[in-house]
Amino acid sequence: QGKVIVITGASRGLGRLSFAASFAQAGAAAIVLIGRSASGLVETEKLVLEINPSIKVLRFALDVIDETAVNNAFKEITAQVGVPHVLINNAGNLAPLVSTVESSLDSWWNCHEVTVKGTFLVTKAFIKETGSSPSAPTSIITITSQASLGTPPGMGAYSMAKLALSKLMAYIASEHPDITAVVLDPGIVATEMGHSVPFLAPFLNDTPELVGGSGVWLASGDRKYLSGRYVSANWDVEEIER
Ligand code: NJP
Numbered sequence: 526q527g528k529v530i531v532i533t534g535a536s537r538g539l540g541r542l543s544f545a546a547s548f549a550q551a552g553a554a555a556i557v558l559i560g561r562s563a564s565g566l567v568e569t570e571k572l573v574l575e576i577n578p579s580i581k582v583l584r585f586a587l588d589v590i591d592e593t594a595v596n597n598a599f600k601e602i603t604a605q606v607g608v609p610h611v612l613i614n615n616a617g618n619l620a621p622l623v624s625t626v627e628s629s630l631d632s633w634w635n636c637h638e639v640t641v642k643g644t645f646l647v648t649k650a651f652i653k654e655t656g657s658s659p660s661a662p663t664s665i666i667t668i669t670s671q672a673s674l675g676t677p678p679g680m681g682a683y684s685m686a687k688l689a690l691s692k693l694m695a696y697i698a699s700e701h702p703d704i705t706a707v708v709l710d711p712g713i714v715a716t717e718m719g720h721s722v723p724f725l726a727p728f729l730n731d732t733p734e735l736v737g738g739s740g741v742w743l744a745s746g747d748r749k750y751l752s753g754r755y756v757s758a759n760w761d762v763e764e765i766e767r
Contacts, residue, residue, distance in 0.1 A: 526552040528744070529609040531602065533589055533647055534616030536565025538716035539668065539736055544613045545569050547737025548744075549576040555606035557583045559598065559647075560616065581606050589616050589643030599650040608659070611744045612651040614644045614667040614690070619718060622679030633682045640686035644693060657701055664705040664744040667694050671710045678724070707743055709755050711736045 530548045534540040535558035548556055549572075556573055558566045563586040570582045583605060587594040602609055620628060620636040648665060655663050672680050673687035690708060697706035712731030713719055719729065743755060 527554045528611055529553070529555045529557070529602070529606050530611045530613065530744070531557040531559065531599075531609045531647075531651065532613040532615060533559045533643070534668075535569050536560030536562040537569075538718060539711065539714060539733060540613075540615045541565075541569040541572060542716070542733035543711075543714075543737030544615060544740050545573050546576060547734070547741050548611075549573045549580055551741045552577070553580055555581040555583065557585065557602050557606070557609065559585045559587060559589070561586060561588050589647055590638050592646050595646045595650050596653075599654050603654045608654055608656075608661070609651060610655075610661055610663055612648065612665045613740060613744075614647060614665065616643055616647075617668065617683075617687075617718075619680070619721060620682040622722065624679065625681040628682060636682040637686045637689075640683075641689050641693075644690055648693065648697060652697070652701065652704070655704070658703045662705070663703070665694065665697060665707070666740055666743050667706075667708050669708045669710050671712070673710075677722075680722075705743070707755060709736075709739055709743060711739075 530553045532540050532544045535545055540560065545556055545558065558569050560566055566584040566586060570584060573580055573582050583602060585598040587598060589595060616639065618636055618639045620632045644667060651665065667690050669687040669690050670683070672684045673691065677684065694706045694708050697704060713725050713728045714731045714733060714736060715729050719725065739755060
């Protein structure tokens with residue numbers, strides 16, 4: 526309650542339906558929406574304001590791999606609504622579902638760029654604004670995937686890139702003990718991305734509400750949860766690693 530929440534990948538899918546909606550319901554003071562589609566961000570803003578018209582909403586239509594745009598956005602966030610408290614690293618993309626050797630360098634690298642470089646840049650800019658040892662409870666929640674724990678067919682680039690994010694969060698938690706830095710794995714949710722992997726259709730086992738609720742719970746400032754991987758699925762949230 527009363528926090529400034531920054532959400533990447535907020536122009537559709539989980540960014541809109543899970544995180545923007547759930548943090549609006551939870552009483553955020555301000556919600557910052559980041560994504561490339563300006564019109565998608567406007568739709569998300571409408572949803573937030575329907576839930577709670579008193580929330581301040583900022584929109585930044587930018588690509589998370591654009592370092593200058595990301596840094597400028599975070600300076601603007603602090604200037605307009607104050608130092609942010611929660612970062613939801615949710616922006617992500619899939620590469621075409623082909624085997625590793627059939628992958629083109631461009632598509633394979635693009636998946637890594639958005640996932641790894643984008644999350645790195647946004648996380649770095651966020652911590653520059655909060656300071657290394659923030660006085661208010663501060664959380665970084667990075668959305669990865671259970672795909673990173675296995676070898677689902679055709680998802681090598683995605684799976685590798687998501688696995689790297691676990692290490693990124695482990696380092697942030699280790700280097701900034703006052704910042705909660707965790708990984709949240711949704712189950713399979715019927716978003717644009719969820720629908721684009723046909724063989725996952727029978728396994729749609731999660732809902733936007735549960736994923737969003739998991740994010741709010743992790744950001745609630747419970748200092749017990751400093752680092753780890755959390756799985757949201759089957760109406761349960763489970764800590765499987767510290
Ligand atoms: O994906 P989708 P979901 N710069 O494709 C944004 C993970 N996950 O909501 O830029 C900035 O509907 C894009 O916005 P735009 C998944 O890996 C999901 O399902 O305007 N933003 C859009 O808002 C991902 O990390 C499932 O095109 C960029 C958003 O990212 C997160 O959950 C299961 C961007 C993608 O929306 C959200 O997924 C799982 C860029 N360069 C993990 N590139 C699932 N759905 O079942 C993309 O285990 N975006």
